[in-house]
Amino acid sequence: MPSDNALDFIVVSIQNFFRDFNIRFTPITAIVTTLALLVPLLFLFILARSQQEVHLPAPAGCRRLQLEGTSNLKDQYSKAYSKGSEPSSSKPWTVKALFVYPVKSxxxxxIDKASVVRSGFQYDRQFTLAQYHTGLPDSNGKVKSEWRFITLRSFPRLAKVETQVWVPDPNAPDYDPNGEWVLSEGCLVMRFPFTPDTDFSIEGLKNYGKILAAKLAGQSEPMLEFRVPFNPTKERMQKKQYKSEKMIIWNDQPHALNMDREVSAELLDKLRYTLGVTNPLTLFRIDTTKYREAGGNAPSKQDTELEPIIGMHDAYPIHIMNIASVQDVSSRLPKGYKPLNVLRYRANVYLTGPPAFDEDDWKRAQIGNGNYHISCRTTRCKLPNVDPETAIADRNEPGTTMRKYRIIDAGSKSACLGMQVTPLAEGEIKIGDQIQVQERGEHFFIE
Structure with a gap:
C-alpha cells in the first residue's frame, strides 16, 4: 500500500494541477482526474503481469549445480588480496572461488567444489556455439562452407547468455534411474536476452508487456530459454537423428555433435539476433568419444595417470588465476577505469595468498589433495576487454596496460596473465583448499 507521504504527494500534485490550469477543484473532478491517471498505470501493470517470464519446469530427477549463498568473490576488490606473502600455517595460499563454464564464452x-576429470573440471566447456561460415569461391568456382566456433572476442553479448547445469540427484523426490534427464547425465539450460518488436497490434502490445515485466523484475531485457541433454544417450541421438559434423575451433577440426535437433530454429534465430551473428548459428557438444588433445606443453602420457584431453577449451583442461595479479593490472589502468572484475579472465580456480605474478614460474603444484602440472602461461587476447557485467568490450583496456609489462614469455608476443593447468590424476578441488608449489622453472609458450 502507498505510504501516507506518497498519498499526500499525489493529493498535492493534483491540487497544483488544478491551480495551474485554473480548474475548479471539487471532489468529483479530483476523482475523475485521479482515475484518468491511474487507469493507464493499472492497465500497464496488468499487461506486465500477464506477460511475465514462464520458466521451464525443473528437470525431473535433477538438482541445479550452483553455489549456495553469496559469491566467494563478493570481496574480490579488497586490498587485503593485493600484496600476498610467502605461505605459512597462519597465512596459507588457498582456493578462493571456483567456476565452470559449460558453454564456451x-x-x-x-560452485563450492569441482570434480576433476580427464578433461578438467566436470561440466566445464563441453559445449560451444558455432556459426556456419561461407567463404569466397576459389579458382574453380567452388565455395567452402564450414562451422566455426564463436567467442567473446568477436561477440561480446555472449557474456549475457546465462547457463545452468542440472545434474541427476538420487535424493530428488521425482528421481527415476530411467528418466529422460537422468539417462542424459542431466541437462544444460541456456537463457539469453531478447527484446521483441513492439507496435499497436495485439502481439506488439504483448511484447511491450514482456519488456515492462522484465524491467519490473530488475532485468534489462526479457529472457528466453531452452534446454538440451548434457550428454545425450546413443538411443536419443539415433531417435532424433543427431548429426556429427566437423567444426573448426582454433587449429582443430573435431567432429562434434550438432545439437540443433534439441532447439527450435526460431530460438536459434533469436539467439543469433541477440549476439549479432549474421550467419546460421547452432550449439555443438564435444563428442565424448572424440575429445581433443591438450596443448603442446601438457605432460606426456608417461608423466600422468590421465591422457591430457580437452573439450571446447582453448588448449588446456584447467585455468587458474591469482587475484593479486589481477589487482596489480587493475592498479595500472588509466585514470577513470573501474577496478577489474576477475571474471574477465574466465578462470576455473581463483587463488589468494601468492604475491602478484608469483605463479609465472610454477611448474607443479598440489591443490588440496591433488597434483597438477602447471603447463604454461595464459596468453591474453582481447577477450578480457569485455566487461562480464555489461557485455561491453572496451577498445583498449586492460589489453593495452597488460602489453606494457606482461609480455614475458619468449614463446609469445602476447601479454600473459594466469596459468594453464593439466591434472595428473582425477580428484576434487574445493573452496579453502591449500596450494603448495612443488616445482618451479621456466616456461616457453607453444602456439
Missing part, C-alpha cells in the same frame, strides 16, 4: 557457474 557464455556466463559461468560458481
Amino acid at each position: 557464455c556466463a559461468g557457474i560458481e
Whole structure:
C-alpha cells in the first residue's frame, strides 16, 4: 500500500494541477482526474503481469549445480588480496572461488567444489556455439562452407547468455534411474536476452508487456530459454537423428555433435539476433568419444595417470588465476577505469595468498589433495576487454596496460596473465583448499 507521504504527494500534485490550469477543484473532478491517471498505470501493470517470464519446469530427477549463498568473490576488490606473502600455517595460499563454464564464452557457474576429470573440471566447456561460415569461391568456382566456433572476442553479448547445469540427484523426490534427464547425465539450460518488436497490434502490445515485466523484475531485457541433454544417450541421438559434423575451433577440426535437433530454429534465430551473428548459428557438444588433445606443453602420457584431453577449451583442461595479479593490472589502468572484475579472465580456480605474478614460474603444484602440472602461461587476447557485467568490450583496456609489462614469455608476443593447468590424476578441488608449489622453472609458450 502507498505510504501516507506518497498519498499526500499525489493529493498535492493534483491540487497544483488544478491551480495551474485554473480548474475548479471539487471532489468529483479530483476523482475523475485521479482515475484518468491511474487507469493507464493499472492497465500497464496488468499487461506486465500477464506477460511475465514462464520458466521451464525443473528437470525431473535433477538438482541445479550452483553455489549456495553469496559469491566467494563478493570481496574480490579488497586490498587485503593485493600484496600476498610467502605461505605459512597462519597465512596459507588457498582456493578462493571456483567456476565452470559449460558453454564456451557464455556466463559461468560458481560452485563450492569441482570434480576433476580427464578433461578438467566436470561440466566445464563441453559445449560451444558455432556459426556456419561461407567463404569466397576459389579458382574453380567452388565455395567452402564450414562451422566455426564463436567467442567473446568477436561477440561480446555472449557474456549475457546465462547457463545452468542440472545434474541427476538420487535424493530428488521425482528421481527415476530411467528418466529422460537422468539417462542424459542431466541437462544444460541456456537463457539469453531478447527484446521483441513492439507496435499497436495485439502481439506488439504483448511484447511491450514482456519488456515492462522484465524491467519490473530488475532485468534489462526479457529472457528466453531452452534446454538440451548434457550428454545425450546413443538411443536419443539415433531417435532424433543427431548429426556429427566437423567444426573448426582454433587449429582443430573435431567432429562434434550438432545439437540443433534439441532447439527450435526460431530460438536459434533469436539467439543469433541477440549476439549479432549474421550467419546460421547452432550449439555443438564435444563428442565424448572424440575429445581433443591438450596443448603442446601438457605432460606426456608417461608423466600422468590421465591422457591430457580437452573439450571446447582453448588448449588446456584447467585455468587458474591469482587475484593479486589481477589487482596489480587493475592498479595500472588509466585514470577513470573501474577496478577489474576477475571474471574477465574466465578462470576455473581463483587463488589468494601468492604475491602478484608469483605463479609465472610454477611448474607443479598440489591443490588440496591433488597434483597438477602447471603447463604454461595464459596468453591474453582481447577477450578480457569485455566487461562480464555489461557485455561491453572496451577498445583498449586492460589489453593495452597488460602489453606494457606482461609480455614475458619468449614463446609469445602476447601479454600473459594466469596459468594453464593439466591434472595428473582425477580428484576434487574445493573452496579453502591449500596450494603448495612443488616445482618451479621456466616456461616457453607453444602456439
